[in-house]
Amino acid sequence: MRQLHCPKCRTATFFELGQCSTCETLLAFNWKLFAFEALKSAVPCANRTLIGCNWSVDDGHPFCHSCRLTRTIPNLGSNRNVMLWKRVETAKRRLVYDLTRLDLPLAIPSGPQISFDILSDETAGFPIMTGHLAGLITLNLAEADDAERESRRVAFREPYRTLLGHFRHEVGHFYWEVLVGQTSLKSAFQLIFGYESRSYEAALNDYHQRTERSYDREAFISEYATSHPWEDWAETFAHFLHIVATLDSAAALPLSLDERSRRTLEDPYMEADFEALLASWSPVAYSINELNRSMGLNDAYPFRLTPAVRGKLHFVHMAILHFRQPTEPGPDATEAPQTAEE
Template sequence: MQLFECQNCRQTLHFENRFCGRCGHRLGYVAARQALVALQARDGAWCPIDRPREAYRFCANAGHDVCNWLVASGDPHAFCEACRHNRMIPDLSVAGNLERWRRIEAAKHRLFYSLIQFRLPLATRAEHPEGLIIDMIADPDDPTAERVLTGHASGLITINIAEADDAERESRRAGMGELYRTVLGHFRHEVGHYYWDRLVRDGPPEMLERFRALFGDEREDYAAALNRHYDQGPPPDWRDRCISAYATAHPWEDFAETWAHYLHIVDTLGTANAFGLGLRPQVAQAHELATRIDFDAYKADNVDALVEAWLPLTLAVNSLNRSMGLPDLYPFVLSAPVITKLGFVHDLVASAQRAGRGGTGTFSPDGSLVR
């Protein structure tokens, strides 16, 4: 994530800010520019002070204070590039649901920041029969009814809003023996399934062949594979081959977990670059741990450049967390096979960017990426 600053007073801003804390200017995010801009009201519209001839209105969800993204005045959409993918939102008449929705939207907008930065193809359900749509819903009141499962199916991402409650999410993480569980992590994982359909299944045959060589044959019975995973657990050597225990359940899950970690790595390195971070450890083997993160991770030439910066950074941040008595920020090991899988994701993203000719790609009605 890049750093932002107020164009009026140069105060450092966060991606989620609605107002500048120093000068009080109203702020809005312009996705096309990847810019958080200070605004002035003019003739019923909002105009960036650095481009006063441009006119915007806020996303309709700004009325609930869950979105700070802008929509161009001439755009027929009521919602921004992120919110127009919503299909269902929580019942706001239920106490606490508005705050849960805000937390989920904060994570979802960070997801879309990355997807737009990568120039990955995005389509709504109105634009494509398997376009990306999102349901954010709660478990039913009836305790005997089926619970809402966070997951993906044919372009639909479902998020159980209970994941927005820290205590509930931590309970689920511990109960499932997971090392890491966040709302943003859920979004990154589930959108990995979406892009597997779009870029691997519907991509060139050689991409599917390469996928199967690395991750396995996705034609394996999915339900049976998950039942086996939950009954027997992961194989004892899973760390040698996969980024997480859950990744061993099925090739689809291995890919989605790897995709999520690729987004974790790239966006965190992007933040480190924005802060100008560098490491010069005061140990004998400092040369192996020294690094300066001075490149745009979203435009890295290869996965090796990402990994070479990521490994020293995670050692440093994990050590900082331990100094605060906290768990490791990144409690995972990147084995050689995992790095190779991350390289597949990197190449897949680069291929989609090339197919989109440098812009946000689209899909044709038959599901293929427009080239």
């Protein structure tokens, strides 16, 4: 996240805030300008009062460009659900920021668009599975509960599990269709990730029934990536977003950088040189892990980028660059009606 500032006093301000911590100016994030503006000069999202959405609207729609992608909201009959939904939407706004900075579409022409169902086990009466289908991302509201998410992280032996991580992974499935599935890159994908024609359902069933949990750490970024080529792609796509977003944050830090690193950090989302991206990422990842350890915390990025994993990340980067070629105008997101979970 590029450093943001209060429009009145110029204090550095976190992306999630709705009020300047120094001069107390009420803030609204302008999605098109990537900057805060004073709320008195903006039209706030209709969700500002309910869940603290700090984005503005500019086209007459009541919801901001992030909130309007939510098709189904959780049952708001409890304060806990409202609190958890607020956390979900806060993470989702970072995802929408990522995708916008990458210049990726939120919809496929004459096809699906990205939308979200935020559902709860209690209302549904059965366990909600977080997942993706034809652009629709379903998220279990319980993932916004820190204790519940940590319990699942330990149970599934995952080194990393966050709301934002879920969103970046699930949206990767949508972008497989956009960047790979209907393009000339499909054959290259199959050489690198494997053949996606294998039954997806059968592959996931096999994965969850495994008793032996070891896997080839040289070839895969995570254990879940071994389940199916589509999951390997989604995990890798999520890690690419982790990298460029964190480098974008690092750009504002007082770092000692050489000329090439400074050029990379001008806009990591649009950097065309993959090796330059990774050259900048390695010291940043090491630094944030050391800082976490000095505070008694786990590593912020507990992953090792082996040559095979670097190759997969390179393919994701190449697919994004390939999409950006000016062959035809990119699609805009259409509107998803917002309804409540019943």
